[in-house]
Amino acid sequence: MISITRSFSIRTNGKGLSEITSHVEGIVRESGVNEGTATVFVRHTSASLVIFENADPTAARDLEMFFERMVPESGEGYFHTLEGPDDMTSHIRMVLTRSSEVIPIVDSRLGLGSWQGIFLFEHRRAPHSRSILVNVTGVP
Amino acid sequence: MISITRSFSIRTNGKGLSEITSHVEGIVRESGVNEGTATVFVRHTSASLVIFENADPTAARDLEMFFERMVPESGEGYFHTLEGPDDMTSHIRMVLTRSSEVIPIVDSRLGLGSWQGIFLFEHRRAPHSRSILVNVTGVP
Amino acid sequence: MISITRSFSIRTNGKGLSEITSHVEGIVRESGVNEGTATVFVRHTSASLVIFENADPTAARDLEMFFERMVPESGEGYFHTLEGPDDMTSHIRMVLTRSSEVIPIVDSRLGLGSWQGIFLFEHRRAPHSRSILVNVTGVP
Numbered sequence: 001m002i003s004i005t006r007s008f009s010i011r012t013n014g015k016g017l018s019e020i021t022s023h024v025e026g027i028v029r030e031s032g033v034n035e036g037t038a039t040v041f042v043r044h045t046s047a048s049l050v051i052f053e054n055a056d057p058t059a060a061r062d063l064e065m066f067f068e069r070m071v072p073e074s075g076e077g078y079f080h081t082l083e084g085p086d087d088m089t090s091h092i093r094m095v096l097t098r099s100s101e102v103i104p105i106v107d108s109r110l111g112l113g114s115w116q117g118i119f120l121f122e123h124r125r126a127p128h129s130r131s132i133l134v135n136v137t138g139v140p
Numbered sequence: 141m142i143s144i145t146r147s148f149s150i151r152t153n154g155k156g157l158s159e160i161t162s163h164v165e166g167i168v169r170e171s172g173v174n175e176g177t178a179t180v181f182v183r184h185t186s187a188s189l190v191i192f193e194n195a196d197p198t199a200a201r202d203l204e205m206f207f208e209r210m211v212p213e214s215g216e217g218y219f220h221t222l223e224g225p226d227d228m229t230s231h232i233r234m235v236l237t238r239s240s241e242v243i244p245i246v247d248s249r250l251g252l253g254s255w256q257g258i259f260l261f262e263h264r265r266a267p268h269s270r271s272i273l274v275n276v277t278g279v280p
Numbered sequence: 281m282i283s284i285t286r287s288f289s290i291r292t293n294g295k296g297l298s299e300i301t302s303h304v305e306g307i308v309r310e311s312g313v314n315e316g317t318a319t320v321f322v323r324h325t326s327a328s329l330v331i332f333e334n335a336d337p338t339a340a341r342d343l344e345m346f347f348e349r350m351v352p353e354s355g356e357g358y359f360h361t362l363e364g365p366d367d368m369t370s371h372i373r374m375v376l377t378r379s380s381e382v383i384p385i386v387d388s389r390l391g392l393g394s395w396q397g398i399f400l401f402e403h404r405r406a407p408h409s410r411s412i413l414v415n416v417t418g419v420p
Contacts, residue, residue, distance in 0.1 A: 001141040001281040003316045003418040005384045005391065036143045037179050037275050039317050039382045043393030045333045051239040053185045053231050058219035062228045063235060066216070076346070079338035088342045091333050095343060099331040099396075100382040102179045102240045104145045104275035111145065111273045113183030116239075133391045135317050135384035137277060137417060138143040141281040176283045177319050177415050191379040193325045193371050198359035202368045203375060206356070242319045242380045244285045244415035251285065251413045253323030256379075277417060278283040 003137040004031050009129050012122035017060045021117045027134045034108045036138010041100045043131045046090030047122050048097040054117030067093055090123035097121055105138055143277040144171050149269050152262035157200045161258045167274045174248045176278010181240045183271045186230030187262050188237040194257030207233055230263035237261055283417040284311050289409050292402035297340045301398045307414045314388045316418010321380045323411045326370030327402050328377040334397030347373055370403035377401055385418055
């Protein structure tokens with residue numbers, strides 16, 4: 001039985017999706033696990049994870065527009081605004097998506113469907129460095 | 141230590157919830173795991189998972205109506221519409237629910253509460269065949 | 281390899297967040313796992329889990345206000361109202377947040393970021409006792 005935890009960082013360019021599938025796949029390969037699970041975890045409260053369509057870039061653009069409308073930065077009367085109008089909205093957008101995602105491993109590979117990618121979802125306007133943990137647990 | 145990954149498919153009848161608890165319970169039983177976790181994962185970007193009230197069918201109807209209002213098919217000006225007006229809305233509804241769900245195993249059984257069931261949430265209008273992975277990891 | 285599942289209960293004071301990080305940390309310590317995962321699971325359909333900002337209490341207040349607006353108790357025409365106007369809204373708020381959360385373990389500790397806490401999110405108006413399962417799986 002194997003269980004390893006690794007971390008990596010990515011640099012975001014402000015709000016939007018950044019695909020991290022290949023980073024996670026690399027850690028699964030390194031682990032030597034044939035059957036098990038990969039747990040992805042984002043160590044921040046203003047960025048989150050989603051598994052999303054990875055083929056058509058307009059889908060990501062539509063998703064970002066939807067979040068702008070559903071969790072607007074203006075007119076909501078938030079109290080938690082120390083870091084600006086995108087402070088509280090970032091926490092809410094994180095709550096409405098995911099901090100952790102677990103993907104079964106089949107034949108030494110992530111069991112993702114054809115159109116699924118793993119994405120970091122940055123909710124702040126400014127670029128940030130984001131730290132992600134990946135645990136791989138299973139049998140060789 | 142045991143770690144097995146199995147898959148199954150279910151046929152949906154268009155938008156709505158389909159309970160899959162008994163499929164997952166069957167794989168837990170087959171695994172021989174007494175204490176551990178069951179990871180459920182849906183391999184699609186237009187269907188998702190929720191753990192939900194499994195006693196009163198009006199709860200599922202109300203949930204579906206809420207999502208129709210929160211993520212409406214018309215008037216939003218989406219770009220990603222190649223497969224019709226329920227294409228982008230399906231991706232958004234998936235992002236707002238779950239792709240993976242992990243349930244601890246206690247005494248060889250899923251540790252669900254009395255009213256909890258595991259459901260596939262279909263977001264497309266047309267019937268689809270949906271593929272689900274289940275990993276069970278733990279000690280016998 | 282180690283895999284243990286433990287449970288604990290907390291008493292809520294009606295709607296809002298209750299931090300449970302120290303309960304989960306205690307179970308990780310007890311397990312003796314050095315590298316692995318902690319799975320947190322809430323056994324209810326009207327309370328849920330979020331990983332959230334744990335420093336500024338106004339962030340929790342803003343989050344609760346946002347959910348009151350996004351999933352309002354009045355004027356929505358729900359059918360599932362046997363237990364009152366906060367019955368169906370509780371199920372919806374649970375679906376929009378999480379039933380399970382998985383945190384990698386690094387050096388015998390939860391791999392949370394500096395500002396992350398694990399919270400139970402109560403969605404009913406009345407105080408409730410809520411049951412939470414924690415599984416810890418990994419290597420010593």
